[in-house]
Amino acid sequence: MMRLSLPVLTPLAVLGLATMLTWVERRLLGLWQDRYGPNRVGPGGVFQAVADGVKLLFKQDWVPPFADRGVFVLAPAIGMMTVLLSFAVIPFTAMGGIAGGMNVGLLFILAMMGLGVYAVVLAGWASNSKYALLGGMRAAAQMISYEVFMGVSLLGVVMAAGSFSLRDIVAAQGRVWFVIPQCLGFCVFMLAGIAETHRLPFDLPEGENELGAGFHTEYSGLKFGMFFIAEYAGIILVSALVTTLYLGGGLGPVLPAAVWFTLKTCGMVMFFILLRAALPRPRYDQLMALGWKILLPLSLLNVMATGTIMMLRATTP
Amino acid sequence: MHALALLSAGIAFVGAIMVITRRVAVHAVLYLVVTLLAVAMVLALLGAAFAAMLEIIIYAGAIMVLFVFVVMMLNSGQPDAAREGEWLRPRAWAGPGVLAGLLCGELLYAATPFSGHAWPLAPLTARDVGLGLFGHYVLMVELASFLLLAGLISALHIGRNRVEDR
Amino acid sequence: MLDTLRTLFLTFRHAFYRRATVQYPEQQPYLPPRYRGRIILSRDPDGAERCVACNLCAVACPVDCISLQKVEADGRWYPQYFRINFSRCIFCGFCEEACPTYAIQLTPDFEMSEYSRPNLVYEKEDLLISGTGKYPDYSFYHVSGIPIPGKDRGASERERPPVDIHSLLP
Numbered sequence: 001m002m003r004l005s006l007p008v009l010t011p012l013a014v015l016g017l018a019t020m021l022t023w024v025e026r027r028l029l030g031l032w033q034d035r036y037g038p039n040r041v042g043p044g045g046v047f048q049a050v051a052d053g054v055k056l057l058f059k060q061d062w063v064p065p066f067a068d069r070g071v072f073v074l075a076p077a078i079g080m081m082t083v084l085l086s087f088a089v090i091p092f093t094a095m096g097g098i099a100g101g102m103n104v105g106l107l108f109i110l111a112m113m114g115l116g117v118y119a120v121v122l123a124g125w126a127s128n129s130k131y132a133l134l135g136g137m138r139a140a141a142q143m144i145s146y147e148v149f150m151g152v153s154l155l156g157v158v159m160a161a162g163s164f165s166l167r168d169i170v171a172a173q174g175r176v177w178f179v180i181p182q183c184l185g186f187c188v189f190m191l192a193g194i195a196e197t198h199r200l201p202f203d204l205p206e207g208e209n210e211l212g213a214g215f216h217t218e219y220s221g222l223k224f225g226m227f228f229i230a231e232y233a234g235i236i237l238v239s240a241l242v243t244t245l246y247l248g249g250g251l252g253p254v255l256p257a258a259v260w261f262t263l264k265t266c267g268m269v270m271f272f273i274l275l276r277a278a279l280p281r282p283r284y285d286q287l288m289a290l291g292w293k294i295l296l297p298l299s300l301l302n303v304m305a306t307g308t309i310m311m312l313r314a315t316t317p
Numbered sequence: 318m319h320a321l322a323l324l325s326a327g328i329a330f331v332g333a334i335m336v337i338t339r340r341v342a343v344h345a346v347l348y349l350v351v352t353l354l355a356v357a358m359v360l361a362l363l364g365a366a367f368a369a370m371l372e373i374i375i376y377a378g379a380i381m382v383l384f385v386f387v388v389m390m391l392n393s394g395q396p397d398a399a400r401e402g403e404w405l406r407p408r409a410w411a412g413p414g415v416l417a418g419l420l421c422g423e424l425l426y427a428a429t430p431f432s433g434h435a436w437p438l439a440p441l442t443a444r445d446v447g448l449g450l451f452g453h454y455v456l457m458v459e460l461a462s463f464l465l466l467a468g469l470i471s472a473l474h475i476g477r478n479r480v481e482d483r
Numbered sequence: 484m485l486d487t488l489r490t491l492f493l494t495f496r497h498a499f500y501r502r503a504t505v506q507y508p509e510q511q512p513y514l515p516p517r518y519r520g521r522i523i524l525s526r527d528p529d530g531a532e533r534c535v536a537c538n539l540c541a542v543a544c545p546v547d548c549i550s551l552q553k554v555e556a557d558g559r560w561y562p563q564y565f566r567i568n569f570s571r572c573i574f575c576g577f578c579e580e581a582c583p584t585y586a587i588q589l590t591p592d593f594e595m596s597e598y599s600r601p602n603l604v605y606e607k608e609d610l611l612i613s614g615t616g617k618y619p620d621y622s623f624y625h626v627s628g629i630p631i632p633g634k635d636r637g638a639s640e641r642e643r644p645p646v647d648i649h650s651l652l653p
């Protein structure tokens with residue numbers, strides 16, 4: 001029963017959570033900006049997400065005549081799928097998620113994120129409009145660049161844990177969470193994670209004040225909704241990843257693992273929203289310079305330092 | 318297992334054919350991505366999950382995005398299509414076609430004795446790959462890294478902002 | 484880097500600040516008496532219409548949303564119709580400033596949404612109120628020199644009797 005229900009329930013739960021997150025984010029932004037945010041639909045406005053969803057469902061699902069139809073329809077589906085697939089390997093509890101024990105789990109997530117770039121790039125190209133194309137190009141450059149640092153920053157964790165499997169990585173944090181020994185990698189991973197989900201402050205592919213809405217300018221109705229939900233699911237994914245890799249996953253006293261995992265993930269999601277509330281968007285060249293001139297050397301340094309310490313530990317008993 | 322592998326191989330095959338027959342360059346590249354994913358699937362089924370993931374991350378993820386990126390910018394129109402049609406005359410592809418056919422036959426011959434017996438192989442872990450790379454094949458790795466370093470430096474040189482040139 | 488962290492912290496502190504939002508329909512915002520909202524036409528203290536159809540407001544209106552037509556009845560001028568198109572009005576208050584009789588006044592009320600645009604064209608019956616508005620004691624015909632039934636020439640407030648041009652006395 002458990003084996004069958006998890007693969008069905010997890011995507012549904014993730015979709016539901018991502019939908020709710022749109023409301024949570026708006027309420028939190030309101031809180032931090034001295035206003036309320038949506039608080040009318042239902043108690044405290046919880047049904048705002050539902051109302052928005054219904055609105056999106058009933059909007060005209062329009063494919064522009066100048067668009068490349070097949071690719072245009074495919075792009076949001078790719079975005080949605082890659083994010084949802086990534087959740088398969090996240091170990092929500094000690095028993096692992098759907099495929100929590102996969103021995104290359106971390107690589108699987110990186111692969112899915114790599115494929116996620118296609119959603120944005122293809123959306124930009126298939127829309128056949130200038131702003132969308134510009135957004136798509138920015139997205140491609142940004143996401144490819146930040147994937148590099150993300151991969152390199154994760155190497156530290158992988159070296160310390162000695163495994164690509166997320167469950168092993170959690171298990172390796174029994175004594176001390178990886179945030180402390182891997183704090184450099186943690187910072188780089190956080191930044192790269194924001195850039196990967198193209199969230200504010202690194203949402204240059206959308207950059208609404210310059211590009212209309214960037215890569216999804218031409219999208220409407222449910223297809224836009226898919227991009228939207230995929231973005232929020234991406235936030236949950238990155239938060240869950242940070243929790244798993246650096247914050248000890250489900251490890252913690254007293255409470256069961258699932259509760260700890262949820263708590264930590266929620267904390268990370270809130271931090272993401274705080275970033276959005278507080279920070280302005282950098283210029284595009286600043287973003288790239290930050291990546292290649294600061295984050296890449298930092299993450300390489302992190303790998304080097306981790307390797308050195310491990311070697312010294314191994315040689316001196 | 319077997320059926321899955323055959324399915325993946327079939328997808329890879331069809332995808333490869335689609336790549337060379339598509340007119341829109343981006344569609345061709347997309348089919349190439351599908352082919353790569355199918356190949357990664359086959360690798361994973363063979364027990365080399367590590368290689369499969371690397372295939373997706375590096376080939377399907379990074380390199381193909383760059384391809385799409387470049388192809389997106391090239392707006393090839395009617396004249397280009399006509400020129401390509403020129404290149405596709407039998408005289409041009411006969412030689413490579415024969416060679417590819419020979420290679421294909423060789424592959425089929427080599428593959429037949431194994432099919433059906435060698436499943437499942439022992440899973441190949443990241444550790445094995447690492448030991449192989451830095452043990453047996455260390456010279457190759459070093460040479461490749463030299464090449465990449467040279468590429469990096471020349472890219473830096475070309476992309477450098479020369480003030481005096483302005 | 485430190486600046487960024489400081490920004491994050493400062494923003495986080497705002498979680499404990501009072502919210503600036505006014506929850507509008509339940510919680511009415513304070514509107515000062517001179518707030519420029521819905522326009523009304525007021526009446527004299529003795530109940531007659533103040534507007535004398537001088538057209539000054541229509542001229543002053545920058546968006547030309549006032550339209551009226553003058554008629555005369557026993558020495559007084561009245562607007563035959565007086566129409567304000569509130570879908571054009573920008574609530575600038577120029578009409579109020581231009582009016583010599585304090586007839587046209589803006590009030591602190593802005594809740595005038597409608598589902599169809601023609602409903603925003605207010606006629607004289609909609610505009611006219613029974614009170615005097617912001618100027619309770621003012622009556623134009625009592626201070627101006629125009630004779631009306633019940634008030635002869637020279638009978639207005641602070642007005643001297645008319646000069647007898649047939650007399651040579653100073």
Ligand code: SF4
Nearest residue numbers: 544572573575576578
């Ligand atoms: S408030 Fe301004 S715009 Fe409105 S009627 Fe008066 S003069 Fe015209």
Ligand code: SF4
Nearest residue numbers: 534535537538540582
């Ligand atoms: S409202 Fe005032 S300004 Fe307008 S026509 Fe009447 S008296 Fe003249």
